[in-house]
Amino acid sequence: MLDPVRWITFEGAVLSAPPAAGVNPFPGKLRLIDQTKLPSELVYVETDDIEEVSDFIRRLVVRGAPAIGCAAALGLAAVAQHSVASSSSEFIGGVEVAAERIAVSRPTAVNLFWALDRCLAALKSKTDAPVDELKIVLLREALSIVDEDIAMCRAIGEHGAELLRDGMGVLTHCNAGALATSGLGTALAPVYTATENGLNIRVFSDETRPLLQGSRLTAWELMNAGVDVVVICDSMAAAVMREGKVDVVIVGADRIAANGDTANKIGTYGLAVLARRHGIPFHVAAPVSTFDISIPDGNGIPIEERVSDEIVRGFGIPTAPVGVGVYNPAFDVTPADLVTSFITDVGLVDPPYPEKLSEVTGH
Numbered sequence: 001m002l003d004p005v006r007w008i009t010f011e012g013a014v015l016s017a018p019p020a021a022g023v024n025p026f027p028g029k030l031r032l033i034d035q036t037k038l039p040s041e042l043v044y045v046e047t048d049d050i051e052e053v054s055d056f057i058r059r060l061v062v063r064g065a066p067a068i069g070c071a072a073a074l075g076l077a078a079v080a081q082h083s084v085a086s087s088s089s090e091f092i093g094g095v096e097v098a099a100e101r102i103a104v105s106r107p108t109a110v111n112l113f114w115a116l117d118r119c120l121a122a123l124k125s126k127t128d129a130p131v132d133e134l135k136i137v138l139l140r141e142a143l144s145i146v147d148e149d150i151a152m153c154r155a156i157g158e159h160g161a162e163l164l165r166d167g168m169g170v171l172t173h174c175n176a177g178a179l180a181t182s183g184l185g186t187a188l189a190p191v192y193t194a195t196e197n198g199l200n201i202r203v204f205s206d207e208t209r210p211l212l213q214g215s216r217l218t219a220w221e222l223m224n225a226g227v228d229v230v231v232i233c234d235s236m237a238a239a240v241m242r243e244g245k246v247d248v249v250i251v252g253a254d255r256i257a258a259n260g261d262t263a264n265k266i267g268t269y270g271l272a273v274l275a276r277r278h279g280i281p282f283h284v285a286a287p288v289s290t291f292d293i294s295i296p297d298g299n300g301i302p303i304e305e306r307v308s309d310e311i312v313r314g315f316g317i318p319t320a321p322v323g324v325g326v327y328n329p330a331f332d333v334t335p336a337d338l339v340t341s342f343i344t345d346v347g348l349v350d351p352p353y354p355e356k357l358s359e360v361t362g363h
Helices: 049-056 065-080 088-103 109-122 131-161 189-196 215-226 234-242 269-276 355-360
Strands: 006-009 029-033 044-049 169-172 202-206 227-234 246-253 255-256 262-265 281-286 332-333 343-344 347-348
Touching: 029 065, 029 332, 044 049, 049 065, 049 088, 065 088, 065 109, 065 131, 088 131, 109 131, 131 189, 131 281, 131 343, 131 347, 169 234, 202 215, 202 234, 215 227, 227 234, 234 269, 246 269, 262 269, 269 281, 269 332, 347 355
Parallel strands: 169 202, 169 246, 202 227, 246 281, 281 343
Antiparallel strands: 006 029, 029 044, 255 262, 262 332, 343 347
16 A cells, blocks of 8 residues: 655654754755656655745646645745744744745645645744744644645545445546545545455546546556556546446545535546436545635636646647647536535535535534
8 A cells, every 4th residue: 555655745854842043943845756757757856945836836746636735835834944034923924925926826726725824824823932933833734734634535535435345446537546645545545445445446547638647647556556447548438437347436626616516627527427327426535625615616616727738749749730729727617416425534425515515514
């Protein structure tokens, strides 16, 4: 099984009592796998620079809603350790500016904003503390977010494994596994847990165009974990369903509106429609932190549009005529009425939505 702390860590931290004034308490850095290099190379990158933290998130060096949130929190702590602010108010103000810089890197994943807001709230609850202590408060809050994410993934896995039986075929889209979180993942957590329990599960992984997160990342991590995985082109999903090879679809989410409308990697909506046509359950796996109750429905979820080269020059190879028009939304929204249930860290949530979601989130 995958080591859940391999993908996102904070290297070099020394969490002891606040040191003498002017002494850097933790000369650590955010450490990540560069997922743009997979599956051909396993490369780690480290940084404590605000522009690099933002760039790593924007360029998909780290991706997946929970992982983005964890990386943002740890990145913020890494950047803030170098502050030379002389007062707590000056320090917090500087962290707020850094958080705003990170926040604009990707607009759709709500975990990014949730993690940054939580880190800022932790600082603002200690406004009388000296700067050296605030640096430690910030790092500890970021590490808590990572630890909680690991626990949430485990809980999602345990709840979702209840839906799986020996010999099942599971179709997934994009990558919502260990690479997308700090733990076992969201959509893949039930698969990992069921495998740990002795079940034989076959995963059909959509390659997930245009950046192939399914074939590059999901297949890579499942093979490393010893799970049976078969890569298919996105356009093959309907045929594989009709052939009876898929028993359940499980996907992740980047943001879920109050009514249950779900934003996930482009192509997810189509899978939900196909699953309904073939009578296959369609489940969304996500922690409660991915629910954005401030947005009534999917129409209010901001959808990131990415550069045209991802389609016309995927991985540097020309695949379309020069100058052709390109539309490249990174996500689509699946209507709530196509979602069989949400697999969350607090249990399975069935319709009716949004009543059940309101109960789960406490809003």
